[in-house]
Amino acid sequence: MPRWEPNALERLHTAAIELFAEQGYDATTAAGIAERAGLAKSTFFRHFPDKREVLFFGQEALNGLLAAVVADAPADATPLEAVGAALEATGVAFGPQRWEAVRRRQEIIDAHPELRERELLKREAMTGTMATALRGRGVPEPVASLAAQLGDLALARAYTRWLDPASTSAFGELTRQALDELRSAAAALG
Amino acid sequence: MPRWEPNALERLHTAAIELFAEQGYDATTAAGIAERAGLAKSTFFRHFPDKREVLFFGQEALNGLLAAVVADAPADATPLEAVGAALEATGVAFGPQRWEAVRRRQEIIDAHPELRERELLKREAMTGTMATALRGRGVPEPVASLAAQLGDLALARAYTRWLDPASTSAFGELTRQALDELRSAAAALG
DNA sequence: ACGGGTGACGAGACTCGGTGTCATCACCGT
DNA sequence: ACGGTGATGACACCGAGTCTCGTCACCCGT
Numbered sequence: 089m090p091r092w093e094p095n096a097l098e099r100l101h102t103a104a105i106e107l108f109a110e111q112g113y114d115a116t117t118a119a120g121i122a123e124r125a126g127l128a129k130s131t132f133f134r135h136f137p138d139k140r141e142v143l144f145f146g147q148e149a150l151n152g153l154l155a156a157v158v159a160d161a162p163a164d165a166t167p168l169e170a171v172g173a174a175l176e177a178t179g180v181a182f183g184p185q186r187w188e189a190v191r192r193r194q195e196i197i198d199a200h201p202e203l204r205e206r207e208l209l210k211r212e213a214m215t216g217t218m219a220t221a222l223r224g225r226g227v228p229e230p231v232a233s234l235a236a237q238l239g240d241l242a243l244a245r246a247y248t249r250w251l252d253p254a255s256t257s258a259f260g261e262l263t264r265q266a267l268d269e270l271r272s273a274a275a276a277l278g
Numbered sequence: 279m280p281r282w283e284p285n286a287l288e289r290l291h292t293a294a295i296e297l298f299a300e301q302g303y304d305a306t307t308a309a310g311i312a313e314r315a316g317l318a319k320s321t322f323f324r325h326f327p328d329k330r331e332v333l334f335f336g337q338e339a340l341n342g343l344l345a346a347v348v349a350d351a352p353a354d355a356t357p358l359e360a361v362g363a364a365l366e367a368t369g370v371a372f373g374p375q376r377w378e379a380v381r382r383r384q385e386i387i388d389a390h391p392e393l394r395e396r397e398l399l400k401r402e403a404m405t406g407t408m409a410t411a412l413r414g415r416g417v418p419e420p421v422a423s424l425a426a427q428l429g430d431l432a433l434a435r436a437y438t439r440w441l442d443p444a445s446t447s448a449f450g451e452l453t454r455q456a457l458d459e460l461r462s463a464a465a466a467l468g
Numbered sequence: 469a470c471g472g473g474t475g476a477c478g479a480g481a482c483t484c485g486g487t488g489t490c491a492t493c494a495c496c497g498t
Numbered sequence: 499a500c501g502g503t504g505a506t507g508a509c510a511c512c513g514a515g516t517c518t519c520g521t522c523a524c525c526c527g528t
């Protein structure tokens with residue numbers, strides 16, 4: 089018999105998501121999350137650096153994926169093509185069956201400035217890894233940063249469209265579309 | 279004889295900056311700032327929504343300036359030209375005599391993730407106001423957002439160069455240069 | 469089989485950011 | 499003279515996050 093039930097981190101994560109849905113983000117305390125998971129408050133902070141981070145679980149893994157996809161793009165791919173491949177790769181996190189959960193999560197984030205800040209930090213990290221990966225392909229500055237920023241903007245636009253209940257397109261289609269729009273807009277900028 | 283010394287907000291601001299320089303950001307408490315300013319802790323939070331905000335004092339005023347400059351740009355100015363005018367207008371905050379103070383401030387921010395988050399939130403607000411002002415000029419999406427994002431990237435690059443001790447150019451010159459680089463990079467993207 | 473190290477956890481004290489309430493009192497208009 | 503106003507002080511309170519210390523199943527070498 090193990091001394092403790094396994095999967096403490098996972099239990100904390102699901103307990104937090106449940107409580108956020110039941111009581112809202114503000115009303116749920118870190119101690120409350122731990123209690124629901126059958127753990128102590130100190131254990132919560134052993135697994136998550138802070139309460140906000142629960143909602144951004146798995147983000148680092150996505151970053152690693154982005155870097156790999158950009159690095160592994162065909163040698164003759166343009167920077168924007170490599171970025172496009174990376175954006176489509178993010179689609180693994182946005183399958184149709186996850187739509188409801190992703191939407192609830194985003195509603196919480198949008199309603200809390202401290203979570204919006206954290207989201208921006210994560211996005212910046214993502215953009216930074218894409219830019220670094222592009223430089224690793226030999227793309228010079230400021231082209232690498234620009235392409236990464238364009239990718240970030242495209243991803244954001246695709247994401248909000250995907251979250252729009254009126255839209256029915258798959259995520260990959262939306263990223264391609266958004267990046268295409270931005271590419272032609274950039275060409276027309278002057 | 280007034281019941282209290284005037285300029286409470288200003289005194290709190292300078293007290294905070296002093297203490298940050300003397301003890302570092304973490305080691306100075308909100309109560310300590312208030313004490314140095316001859317005020318109570320509760321008064322500190324009456325003037326600043328939180329401790330981080332002390333380091334971003336005056337940001338909203340800059341946003342208003344940006345919106346005005348973009349709106350007042352010549353009718354035949356391209357989106358990027360309007361953005362360029364806005365970037366140069368920010369130069370009022372970055373005169374040569376403020377270099378040292380701005381540098382110290384940025385060192386504090388760079389060393390604290392919670393302050394980097396706040397900085398990103400402010401930058402997003404700035405980018406958003408530029409995009410809104412561009413739409414007010416009749417610039418359609420996604421061109422408006424793209425031009426604003428390009429401006430944000432240019433401003434960031436100009437800012438870090440301005441902060442580089444090896445550089446001697448004035449801020450306005452650096453913004454023009456950075457925006458030019460990005461414009462040609464965008465044209466070459468594909 | 470035995471014994472010491474390891475590592476995940478509980479318990480609880482502690483600091484500090486931030487909120488809220490209530491009383492005070494110079495100032496201002498009537 | 500008098501009541502309202504508004505900025506402040508004093509203080510209680512909550513929750514996030516840190517830190518320390520003790521516990522004990524598990525593992526690994528002997």
